[in-house]
Structure formats: C-alpha cells, structure tokens
Amino acid sequence: MMSDEMNYMELGDKYFLHTYNRFPIVLDRGEGVCLYDVNGKEYLDFAAGIAVYALGYGNKAYNEALKKQIDKLIHTSNLYYNAPAAVAAQKLCKITGMDRVFFTNSGTEAIEGAIKSALKYAYSKSPAKDYEIIAMESSFHGRSMGSLSVTGNEHYREAFGPGIGNIRFAKFNDIQSIKDQTNEKTCAVILETVQGEGGIHPARAEFIKELRAFCTEKDILLILDEIQCGMGRTGHLFAYEAYGILPDIVTVAKAVGGGFPVGAFLMTERVAEKSLCPGDHGSTYGGNPLACAAVNEVLRQFEERDIVGHVKELTPYLEKTLDGLKEKFDCITDRRGAGFMQALEFNKPVGDLIKAAQAKGLLLISAGSNVLRLVPPLVIEKEAIDKMAAILEECLK
C-alpha cells in the first residue's frame, strides 16, 4: 500500500465518528462504470455508491450542467422561486404520476416528509394525535428518528428508544398480515416496492394490487418508498409501474440526483388538499437550484438515452449470467430481483467474497449478511456483466 492511501485511511479512522467499518480503499475518481483509488487501481463498480450513480462516472453533460449552475446560483432558500426547482417539480410529477412535490436533501428526509404528510392527512379528516402507520418487517427507510421508526430491522432501532410511536409491523407480501394490523387509527401503509437493504425482495403483483384496493377502500394512504428501486433500476422508471397501480405518496432519492444529494416526496392532489400546508414543513436547502439542476440533467439523459429501455433490454442477460453462477456453485442458494437490482443469496456470509472481489477489482455490496446485492450503474453494457461474472467465478472457485 502506498503511503498516500495509508495517510487518508489513518486520518479517517482517527477523526470520523466510527459508524462505518470501511473497506480499505481510498477512492479518488471515476470514469464510466469504473472507479479508481488514489494509487490508480481500477474497480468495476457494481455498487454505484449504493444505487446512486445511475448514469456512471465522468458524465460530461451532467458535470457541465452542475458547473454551469454553480456559476449562476447554488442556494436561494424556499422563500423565493428558482427556475431549476420549478422545472424539476413539473418533470418529477409527470414521471411519477403524482401532482405535488417537496424536495429534500436525502432519502431519509423524504421519508420524514411522507410520514408527516400521512399524519396530517388523517388529522385534517378528523383531528386526533394517535394515528397509526403500518410498516413492513425487514424494511429499510433510513436513519433519522421517523424513518428509523418505520424500519423493520430491530437491530437498527434497538438503542434508540420508542421512536415516533404508533407504528405497527406487518409481513411483506402478506396482505392478511397487513389487514390484521389495521384498525380505525391506521392512516398509512409504507413499504418499498422492492425491498433493498432487507435482501432484494420484490413485492408480488397480487399483494400490491390487493393492498392498493384495500387502502383505497379504507382511505388508508399507500406510501411507496422508491428511493432505491425507483429511477429505472427495475427496468421501469418507477417499480410500481410494473403492477399498474399508483401510490398516494412516493419517496425518491438516490439515483434521482445522479450523485448529487437530493430527494423528494410526492403525492396526489387528493392527498395534498388535506395534507401539509404553510407552516407544517420546510427545509433550508431542499429544492436548491444546484440540486434541481442535477435532477433536471438526470431526467434529460434518462429520456435522451432511453436508460429505462437499456435496463429492460439487458436485464435478461444479467439474470441469465447470475443464474449461470448459481448453477455452477452450490453455495449460491437463490437469485432474485428486478432489472438491475439483483441479489445472489449464499448459504454463508458474503463478507469475504466481497473482499476477494475487491482485490480483483470489482466493487460489490451486501444486503444482509448472506446476500450479495448487485446495483450497478444503469449504463453498464454486456462486457461489464461478463467481467463481473468472471471475477465472481474466480473468487468462488
């Protein structure tokens, strides 16, 4: 290891709050679907900064759009209008099928806003302070107190008290479990259309359709968290499109900024009419011109380059390649997912495999201890898939 690298790792270990066990790599720059560390070592990236860098690295048009906006204006606050935000709002509403948007700086903030929107909607119909939300076991929605409270993984919640309260957990893909947790206080059901952190579990079509009908019948709001599975990742712009349904509230983040931190929660007009109004919610940075310029450029490229079509086209190849690995190696017990959001489940922890792949120049992440999560940039081509499979195979032998 060169001294540069050691220096930065030592510095980080000395001064970062120790909330992550980082891999011993100091990343420096990116190009296409590859990242380079400070020593110039190349890594094929099947992590994409956790499903963020959808359009790949060193994207000239994207970088130029941001540079141009930096020279004009970075921040205004929400006390005034700005052009990039207004345009991004219109575009995001159009592609999600929603009518109103609130921009945030992260995924967890989008979840916070979605929770507040649902509580306010119920409160407007009938003022009470004990409305309940149903969330899913093994879900992940973020680390702030509200989103942590609807996150199913008990380990994440353990040390942090009762959370926001009035949350009930039901089984994902089990409509009866949701019905069992429902009562007259239930105001919303929140779930990921494809569970990410929880191990890459797509919602079953029947389940989502029944849930949609059930929520409509009871006027319970359906909140779909598309922070990871949205923005083309599953071969649909939003994963719920595959089921022919619309949620009442949607959260987005990760890929929507193409690397720049930005998120949003959106809702239908029907919800918005009875939900958050002036004074109820806010954000100093949310919807700043720089973040929204990033969103606009991402959406422009999605359209111009038909990113969703590319994912759809290459998904069978990726799935076939992963199925091939599963057939070759007994330690792989399952392959599942949708589009470029795929999982290989193993009969043992995948930590060592991830380290071995890194040594051979492939970045991978897990989703739970036994699940390898593949969330590459959406612009990967067949060669990248072949290379990923070849390195994995070498590591597994």
Ligand SMILES: *Cc1c(COP(=O)(O)O)cnc(C)c1O
């Ligand atoms: C990453 C993620 C979040 C949290 O987003 P942050 O930007 O890390 O706050 C919420 N929900 C899902 C499904 C995610 O994958």
